[in-house]
Amino acid sequence: MQTHYRSFLFVPANRNERYLKALQSGTDAVIIDLEDAVPIALKVTAREILKQWLIQHPEFKVMIRVNAFDTEWFAADIQLAQFANVSAIILPKAEHELAFTAIQQVRELAIYPIIETPYGMSSVEKIAHFSGVKALMFGSIDFQLEMDMQGDFLELLYFRNRIVLASKLAGLDSPIDGVTADFSNTDLIKTETLQAKKLGFQAKLCIHPRQVNIVNDAFKATQAEIQWAIEVLDAVQANQGQTISLHGKMIDKPIIAKAEKILSQVT
Template identity: 45%
Template sequence: MPTFNQGRVQSLLFVPGDRPERFDKALGSGACSIIVDLEDAVAPGAKMKAREIVSSWASGERPVLLRINGRGTPWFADDLALRELPGVAGIVLPKTESSDDVSQVTDGVGRNIDVYPLIETAAGMSNVREIVSTRGVRQLLFGTLDFQVDMNIQGDAEELDAYRASLVLASKVAGIRAPIDGVTPAIDDPERIARDALNSKRRGFAGKLCIHPKQVPIVNAVFRPSEAELDWARRVLAAVAESRGAVVSVDGKMVDRPVVLQAEQILVTSGGIGHAA
């Protein structure tokens, strides 16, 4: 069962850090990565217990991401100590607003640690170019719910699309993975989850955060290429290979360099060739 996928990432599933009975279910959900959550999912009085649970459970055989409490909270320093655990593949950093926030996670650690900044505030969005250029940043996550509150935005669909574009653009310019979009609060509404995931995909996101195992297969299905897309990509690359440099067309459309790159990306996303960055 995959617990942390260094390549293709479509779904990242949160699991409360103080609920160890849910860990195995999360690991078996089909999610590409698991985020053990010490922040929003854990009440203040349970923070210490959650750290003890994670410390005893974490293992290099089942690496996961760990969302710690943010800088400026009374739990930050103790949470940060868990970055040295062999089972922690990366740190999800809430309310990231500056390069210095990221450096607080990467400095003084005995190994390289990937940081996944959650952009959840106006300040974080304003400073996103600085954040993505900081050593250790692996991928941006969009904390849509907190961002709506901070910006007083009513709605999480087209109301946030301009900000989604900012995260995708900043990630591309910095040469890091495309970002991961925020959660859909609805758990028992598969149509809403699929619609939100499709919007994320169309906006250039690499995947979506999930808050329940039910959401995982829906998100994965949206982000993975369809059979029709895979068939088209294979035919494009086959036609180019056989052309020996001559101009070719597929389905009545000329195949130029951008089309070839699109076909290659589809196969990379499916696992057909190479590895995603």
């Protein structure tokens, strides 16, 4: 069973002809989107399309991004959580604990809150402890808009760091970084993914299938990292109970844990 995600690919709920393509894209998780990707006039229709697809295709596991808690569609959207092939709910504009409680009352399953509002960011440490939370997501584009911010990575560095720290303090999985809107710029998606990886993110949201392989590759351990991890663990095994060093650097518990984590993610 997939436990380590690197890529999450959005697909509009009203475009069910794209569902299978998304599932076959190589992404670690498919998010069928009832929120931003669906025009207001099609919200109800999109939900019904998705519901019928879930009934007809129990063999496929997907995640669902519902509409925000304060919208007229939220209550009906979260009813889709009752289907066993819905593996998680993606909650946009996460702010209020009542939203998490409502989802858990339908069915206990993983919830991925998207931190994308000023209030959500100011409460991120509290949100990280709400019931059902598996990992935090950063809605970087919406957050920039709400904050009247310009610029991209450096301008958002503090907020990314805060999400990573809140995740660690709450004992959650490492967080998921926001989308790169320019899906035609392969260099940019690679650069932004590697930057997120260095900060402690485990994965990235994708809006186009062509982004998936780039993101997956960026989150893979490099050959140099794998070789380093092997050398560390070999040195530890060969020097049981003794203080050791490798290439002039001390090997302690955090270094050993890092090496073990790298090798645990090699598939």
